[in-house]
Amino acid sequence: MENLDGLELIIPVYSKRPLVVSRAKGCWVYDTNGNAYLDFVSGIGVNALGHTPECVLEALADQMRRYLHVSNLYIDPLQAELAKLLQGFGFSSRVFFANSGTEANEAAIKLARAYRNDTNKGVCIVAMEKGFHGRTLGALSATGQPKLKTPFEPLLEGFAFVPFGDSMALEEALEKPTLAVLLEVIQAEGGVNTASDGYFAEVSRLAERSGALLIVDEVQTGLGRTGKPYAFQHVGLKPDIVTLGKALGGGLPLACMLARPEIAESFKLSSHGSTFGGNPLAVRAGIEVVKTLQSDGFLAEVESKGALLSKGLRALQGEFPSIQDVRGKGLLWGVELQAGAKCVLDAAFDLGLLLHSAGESVVRFIPPLSVSRQEIETALARFKEALKQC
Numbered sequence: 001m002e003n004l005d006g007l008e009l010i011i012p013v014y015s016k017r018p019l020v021v022s023r024a025k026g027c028w029v030y031d032t033n034g035n036a037y038l039d040f041v042s043g044i045g046v047n048a049l050g051h052t053p054e055c056v057l058e059a060l061a062d063q064m065r066r067y068l069h070v071s072n073l074y075i076d077p078l079q080a081e082l083a084k085l086l087q088g089f090g091f092s093s094r095v096f097f098a099n100s101g102t103e104a105n106e107a108a109i110k111l112a113r114a115y116r117n118d119t120n121k122g123v124c125i126v127a128m129e130k131g132f133h134g135r136t137l138g139a140l141s142a143t144g145q146p147k148l149k150t151p152f153e154p155l156l157e158g159f160a161f162v163p164f165g166d167s168m169a170l171e172e173a174l175e176k177p178t179l180a181v182l183l184e185v186i187q188a189e190g191g192v193n194t195a196s197d198g199y200f201a202e203v204s205r206l207a208e209r210s211g212a213l214l215i216v217d218e219v220q221t222g223l224g225r226t227g228k229p230y231a232f233q234h235v236g237l238k239p240d241i242v243t244l245g246k247a248l249g250g251g252l253p254l255a256c257m258l259a260r261p262e263i264a265e266s267f268k269l270s271s272h273g274s275t276f277g278g279n280p281l282a283v284r285a286g287i288e289v290v291k292t293l294q295s296d297g298f299l300a301e302v303e304s305k306g307a308l309l310s311k312g313l314r315a316l317q318g319e320f321p322s323i324q325d326v327r328g329k330g331l332l333w334g335v336e337l338q339a340g341a342k343c344v345l346d347a348a349f350d351l352g353l354l355l356h357s358a359g360e361s362v363v364r365f366i367p368p369l370s371v372s373r374q375e376i377e378t379a380l381a382r383f384k385e386a387l388k389q390c
């Protein structure tokens with residue numbers, strides 16, 4: 001066992017499993033005792049290409065010898081290259097680079113306010129109940145989960161909440177002057193909650209009719225997680241602003257806000273900034289991630305492997321009445337359990353399968369996009385055993 005002196009000095013905002021990380025490769029994490037864990041958490045959606053992918057390692061090794069950080073005061077061609085590559089995903093935009101999902105959402109909230117700056121007072125951003133947008137005060141104010149927010153009140157003014165999936169509630173909310181509608185296409189942290197295509201068509205129609213901007217948070221669902229570059233592309237939403245994070249940096253902290261050009265213009269010199277945003281190492285990794293996602297057949301494979309995973313989970317639903325629902329898309333799935341997620345998560349861990357919850361009762365499957373079919377079969381077998389034990 002490693003020397004863990006000092007662990008007690010870390011503020012325990014995360015409940016940690018007894019896995020002392022030694023190394024990680026592909027879909028596997030190894031502890032200091034030599035145990036191997038099949039990773040269906042992938043750094044909570046970060047390790048899209050798996051752990052320590054060769055293309056990222058090579059790019060980083062090269063970049064480390066060139067420059068680690070200069071400043072956003074000077075021109076970094078890497079940022080330009082990544083911004084250009086991102087256009088290839090089909091959302092024509094201007095880019096602001098940040099370090100985390102919450103920061104990307106802060107940028108989105110500020111940009112929406114800057115865009116309508118004459119009329120902000122008393123005007124709301126309408127967000128979704130059970131939505132999750134981050135832990136900093138702006139993104140937290142937009143998050144629709146009271147238990148995460150109440151200890152930190154007063155939060156930012158100017159947010160209203162409606163139930164996700166309820167277009168009538170949205171229509172009513174939009175009767176008041178509204179800056180923007182902010183939503184995830186699949187509420188990942190909130191329980192892997194999905195909504196019908198018809199709902200999203202209504203969201204588009206209502207936002208357009210009211211003149212509200214449409215901000216789609218793709219921090220968890222974006223970059224191929226659902227089998228398309230962006231989850232909104234499955235449901236025909238036409239966003240004005242999109243936020244990305246997690247998978248973008250291939251394991252390094254990188255996020256961004258994408259905004260339609262005419263909206264992005266509302267950020268002027270000094271409107272916003274970040275010392276580390278678009279850090280060269282992270283961007284170099286991001287370039288490799290995006291190139292890989294855009295390589296031939298990669299996303300088709302995600303879709304096909306997602307179908308295998310969902311079929312396996314649905315088969316288990318037939319066998320175990322404790323499974324109340326199986327929902328998701330691509331390689332993001334939630335299994336809702338009557339008795340809550342804890343017992344199954346603990347049992348899966350003991351069986352060498354890393355899974356995470358989404359809310360109290362949902363077990364979330366979010367493997368690397370590079371997962372193999374064999375690894376999916378292994379995960380399903382271990383999950384089945386965990387269900388049996390509970």
Ligand SMILES: Cc1ncc(COP(=O)(O)O)c(C=O)c1O
Nearest residue numbers: 100101102132133134219220245
């Ligand atoms: C949809 C969504 N938005 C924003 C965030 C916040 O991202 P970060 O933890 O990188 O700040 C998350 C994190 O889980 C998320 O799932």
